[in-house]
Amino acid sequence: MSGANKNKTKYIVVTGGVLSGLGKGVAAASIGRLLCSRLKIVPIKLDGYLNTDPGTMNPVEHGEVFVLDDGGEVDMDFGHYERFLNIQGKFGWNLTMGKVFQEILERERRGDFLGKTVQFIPHATNVIKERIYGIAREENADILLIEVGGTVGDLENLFYIEAVRQMRHEVGQENMLFVHLTYVPVPSGVREQKSKPTQQGVKLLNEFGIYPDVVIGRCQEYLDDHIKEKIALFGNVQKECVISGPDVESVYEIPLVYEKEGLSALIHKKLGIYSPPALEEWSQWVAAVKRNNTNPDKVVEIALGGKYTALEDSYASLVESLEHAGAHLGAKVQLRWIETSEIEKGSQTVAQALNGVDGLIIPGGFGARGIEGKIQLIKYARENNLPFLGICYGMQLAVVEYARHVCGLEGAHTEEVENPEHPIAHKVICYLPGQKNLTKKGGTMRLGGHDVEIKKDSRAFKIYGNSVRIRERFRHRYEVNPDYVAQLEASGLVFSGKAPGTPIMQVVELPEHAYFMACQFHPELKSNLLEPAPLFHALVHAALSRRNVA
Ligand code: GLN
Numbered sequence: 001m002s003g004a005n006k007n008k009t010k011y012i013v014v015t016g017g018v019l020s021g022l023g024k025g026v027a028a029a030s031i032g033r034l035l036c037s038r039l040k041i042v043p044i045k046l047d048g049y050l051n052t053d054p055g056t057m058n059p060v061e062h063g064e065v066f067v068l069d070d071g072g073e074v075d076m077d078f079g080h081y082e083r084f085l086n087i088q089g090k091f092g093w094n095l096t097m098g099k100v101f102q103e104i105l106e107r108e109r110r111g112d113f114l115g116k117t118v119q120f121i122p123h124a125t126n127v128i129k130e131r132i133y134g135i136a137r138e139e140n141a142d143i144l145l146i147e148v149g150g151t152v153g154d155l156e157n158l159f160y161i162e163a164v165r166q167m168r169h170e171v172g173q174e175n176m177l178f179v180h181l182t183y184v185p186v187p188s189g190v191r192e193q194k195s196k197p198t199q200q201g202v203k204l205l206n207e208f209g210i211y212p213d214v215v216i217g218r219c220q221e222y223l224d225d226h227i228k229e230k231i232a233l234f235g236n237v238q239k240e241c242v243i244s245g246p247d248v249e250s251v252y253e254i255p256l257v258y259e260k261e262g263l264s265a266l267i268h269k270k271l272g273i274y275s276p277p278a279l280e281e282w283s284q285w286v287a288a289v290k291r292n293n294t295n296p297d298k299v300v301e302i303a304l305g306g307k308y309t310a311l312e313d314s315y316a317s318l319v320e321s322l323e324h325a326g327a328h329l330g331a332k333v334q335l336r337w338i339e340t341s342e343i344e345k346g347s348q349t350v351a352q353a354l355n356g357v358d359g360l361i362i363p364g365g366f367g368a369r370g371i372e373g374k375i376q377l378i379k380y381a382r383e384n385n386l387p388f389l390g391i392c393y394g395m396q397l398a399v400v401e402y403a404r405h406v407c408g409l410e411g412a413h414t415e416e417v418e419n420p421e422h423p424i425a426h427k428v429i430c431y432l433p434g435q436k437n438l439t440k441k442g443g444t445m446r447l448g449g450h451d452v453e454i455k456k457d458s459r460a461f462k463i464y465g466n467s468v469r470i471r472e473r474f475r476h477r478y479e480v481n482p483d484y485v486a487q488l489e490a491s492g493l494v495f496s497g498k499a500p501g502t503p504i505m506q507v508v509e510l511p512e513h514a515y516f517m518a519c520q521f522h523p524e525l526k527s528n529l530l531e532p533a534p535l536f537h538a539l540v541h542a543a544l545s546r547r548n549v550a
Pocket of ligand 1: 391394416475477479
């Protein structure tokens, strides 16, 4: 087709077999990590659902919504890509069936297909390929790392599978590599590795016309030699192309495992490229994470109060950020999940829930459920000098708490939970300008990377290395009501960060407190193993001081 690969771009496609949850995103990111020292890697995620993006999905359904600098709300795998590859993703790199069909329907109404029957094949597959080739061209990428969502055989992903099959035909096999991530169970009864699910999974992939070049076997341990042989024989790959993907202490170890298994040399050979795996600094921090997970020098416990605590994936980047900070401070950060609606029911007092913890995080969130429980936790942290970090909703609720209990603004609340029967006495958190009358929900929040002006000599200023201007990522519809800022300040709350040239407050702090910081942005979205996000690093440091082990 027109637009096919006429440039230098090579393609690596990662598919998953047998079952979901094997860590395809981490596998793809790890492959990228091995190749990124000299090559420009552009990750692409193909998702089968019909939402345009995950922005309107409940994180319990689909995990964390990752927000990119360009404002795109994308699949949480972009968190892995950015953390492993040290790049900034773009919204267009997350293709969904929602975006594919939207384009087809718009084109159909425009008359682009006049006289033709518009069909899944070739029209949907053509849109998919055009988007992929378009990214390769625009980005001038050396490697497009394409992760196909779901498990091979899922109907909703079949058009992606067909599109990448056609692509191999178009770009030539020397330019495209198929990596299949599969599962090798060790059933408790037989206690040996079993290759049958992999054999059948690869066969299914073959039925769709794809013959993997590399098979990665996720297993609780390294693959036995004879299992590799079996997978090679029945999967139709060379034995050295069967790679172990054992359980590891930390996901950051996976590039090191793949390297040990010879994966980068294999990819170099197959695609005719070269990029030395630069893993020295990386492996040092991996060792620090592993030490923390197995035999830590120090331990701190941080409570996380939220309403999605049923699913840790909802807070994936946040959990990672604490791991990064812990690695740099030589301390294991243990998490205590607190479901804040339980606090409201009174099944536990706040003091009981926080007993023995060294810090508290109230992360981002939406809606009314669990909100009073969060406010109670924040009050306790403020009054008991417990290190506290409030993120987005967590900052807004810290302001509500302060307004109610320190400023004496009884009935202070956020407009987000306003109920026509019970109007809010003091809307200390209100709609951002232009948000109130929006009728559409998708992609309409204040999103993406924005500059923040930091007040000189504040704690935020010191935490960010004496910077007066930082850039962080946002996802919100509400803000601190500018009408209440002076009153809040007069009673001791310090606003130490704001959107330049506006009265939009973005960081608050309490100078007399051991550590009371809250931000309107999501610092967890920019943290990585080599460079932890400053606000998390400082929180863990404060937690260590509280334990007297800093
Ligand atoms: N619900 C709040 C808002 O829309 C906070 C959003 C968040 O925590 N990401 O402003």
